[in-house]
Amino acid sequence: MLWVLAKRGLLTPGPPGKVAAQLNALRRWGFSLAGELRAAADRSPEKVAVIDESGSVTYRDLQIRVEALGLALRARHDIGLGSRIGVLGRNHSGTIVSMAAGVTLGAEVVLLNPALSAAAVAAVAREQGISLVLADTDLAELVAGLPTLTESAMDQLVRHAPPGRLDPPDRAGRLIVLTSGTTAAPKGARRRTPTSLAPLASVLDRIPLNVGDNVFIAAPLFHTWGLAGLQMCLALRATMVLRRRFDPVSTVVAMGRHGCAGLVAVPIMVQRLTEAVPHPTIRPRVVAVSGSALPGVLATRFMDAYGDCLYNLYGSTEASWVSIATPADLRLDPRTAGRPPLGTKVEIRAASGLPVAAGEIGEIFVRNGMLFEGYTFASPTQVAGMLGTGDLGHFDADGLLFVDGRADDMIISGGENVFPRPVEELIATLPQVREVAVIGVPDDDFGQRLAAYVVLHDDEQLSEDEVREYVRHYLARFCVPREVNFRASLPRTATGKVIPRDLE
Template sequence: MDLLFIVRTLARRGLLKPGSPNRVADQLNALRRWGFTLAGELRAAEARDPHRIAIIDEHRGPITYRQLMRRAQRLATALGATRGVGPGVRVGLMCRNHAGLVEAMVACSLLGADAVLVNTALSAPQLAAVAEQQQLRLLLHDREFAPTAAAAACERLDESSVEALLAETPQQRRHEVNRAGRTIVLTSGTTGAPKGARRPTPKGFGPLVSIIDRIPLHVGERILISAPLFHTWGYAALQLALAMRATVVLQRRFEPTATVQAVDTHGCTALFAVPVMLQRLVEAGAVPARPPRITAVSGSALPGGLATLFMNAWGDCLYNLYGSTEASWASIATPADLRRDHRTAGRPPHGTRIAILDPTGRPVARGEIGEIHVGNEMLFEGYTRGPGDPSAADLRGGLLGTGDLGHLDADGLLHVDGRADDMVVSGGENVFPRPLEELLAQLPQVREVAVVGVPDAQYGQRLAAYLVLHPGQTLDADEVREYVRHYLARFSVPRDVHFLPELPRTATGKVIPRLLHPM
């Protein structure tokens, strides 16, 4: 990445503001030793602004960068001395958004251990499979997950046990190594068991600059992270926050009224969320007295029209990042992009390449649909199945296929048309569920919708629509089909129309197709 671009962006966002020479030196030394890991970013932030509030935890209150660093060091000492956690050991973390999870992630990094971020929605059998596959030595979990955690064939510590361990650990002892640990994020598992994807460590300021150039975060922001920290997007938000020496506000559960109250009470200037959370905020009519400058979302597609509805209520503050656990980011849509076309995924940030390729690997013409391929500094290192090197990522000319189909419009904006394995071949026609979902979402009676392909004896496959209606609203299948006939081709008209009380979703709002069942 161009050095001048990096310097200019860092200066624009306040990261090159002069400070105490000693503190600046300590900050740079921390990054030099630990790199751009969570431990390195936290050490650097503590060196520069030790008394700045790092986290506002809804139960523990405000925690400074120095306090957060010292708690993480003590936890590292305790886990290393009493549980044998060290380089290469895998530690599972099954926690909601709170300071204890951050401390545990940093402690693992300080010990050279790999932190495996576990989805809090996993069932006991799924957790047992993850623990075996990832060869977990230890599982740290919130108290509420004790029944599920019992399925993991490894040692387990809940919040109370961790606090007792910290109380027994002398403040002055430190148990650290020179090799920072890695972070493993589990894929969403919408079509099967979740897999572990090992996140790379940024090699410099390039990845940070790529994001803050397009999403205008400044040093010292107050950021409410509502997206789950165990997910790539929530984890990325935490990395950005530590790098920007921000104050992070955390709540264990998302609820629209509580979210708005947190924004107002703590003066949050940024909100990181997933699209389904915005939908709940719009439905609840929840708007802060002073909305944040930045609301950044990722993790799943924005439902039809939601971007416009949200910005009409909260102002033009919405940034939508399209990416995946494996590719990190591919493109970012700014408020201006979303006002131009609410369906767009935006443009690739600086240092990122996008190619739309056909099945033979050749670029398709502008406007044609192909598989989206991405290249950037943060492509995942491969899937993991226990300690050791991960399987290599499957690259094509340095680009990673996302598994999504999309196209570039005349203005160069990326549009995601759906998953490659979601495409339905009905009577020889290639049909994509996304346009039908977008159309049905515009019906005033419809709260949310999912469209999938199902087997058909005559045509091979056909579309099936699953709708959730707003309370008190009515709609029947024939009305839905007649509405679709007015706007789409006949092969897009769903023969099957089902009404559900809710759609099965992951913690980040992705619909789980295998769990869709008609009433």
């Protein structure tokens, strides 16, 4: 672990007083969001922490604002240990302040998805027992009827915060991330608070971000991957470039203007970048993606345009990370999910619970230092200390992991087990296809068959028969979609996952 941290610059000596203050902050506050921010502010107070549409803010000023908001929330709204608050915000410094202030007070902070309807937000708030919501001004209508502080109200609280200082709570505040809810209502998953730098070293082992880098975080902060990007950047005392809404052209412009070495994104954003800016002038060192499946054809297309800088982290809200594919892995086979990083154990298990041999498909189980602590109203499913992901996959002979699909995505067609993902990957290689989703649908003759939903590039044409013949040429007969539906777009979550129930 130490050699990874040293390689990324985390063990570089600094002014003794600032290093001592940094270590003391971590000793007192731990490796929570609050502790990481305080440690960064103590070590590099003048370093720019965030650049967003409102300008730039240093680590010292960010921490001052967190402290003031925390004092005001405690005094005016009785938020403290055991409270549960919601944060409903897009990517900007205010969202970070809201999250860190709640954690500083020992509260449980539920990260709400701005893409949810008002009814869904209300249902989540009831289920999670949220007593107060800190919301972006333009999102306040989603929490009508709930006690809410908008951005202007929080600014007032900060300006008129009572004097004093906050001490570490008896129990560290926690972040609760909502699952994507593509197949069911979103559940609250309690994020584990790290107890050391080991989880950070696991990710940095294969994603080479360094201390002091400028990093554009495009992935939503309310999602596990955007949150991971935030936590990595705080630990690295990086400068985070944030925008409330993702736009591919302005992202490339901002990365060039601010000299960003890294981009934290979801795969659909990478696709939009290749479409909008196919011949970029920037050459980032790291483009790290997660949050949904990365199509192999997209991985190759992106690296051909932006260079071999693409890193794909396969994980989930519950598992954090399972494996990471480096550019070298993706050049070997762009469909791979890579290899388990430092300190991570992955096994493929059969339905019996026993591990299977290389090449055989089974459920993916993982153990690492950041497995979630459980849903807010349920316990995680584990076998021998390893968490079942619900995904099916296999290792090849070289130790590369491949995800074959969700266990509940697999269909039985005419007695054959059929996975939609390989069919998706194949159809995506057609040059006319912009994006595609394949799901199982009922069939009177075969029990189930596949249906493909295809979005074409502008001014391109393709027939249903041409898609079927293409699949028939390369895959087995039972993989040929019964239906091929052409759509203008696919329904997706904020992190780019296709919502199957909205396809039919």
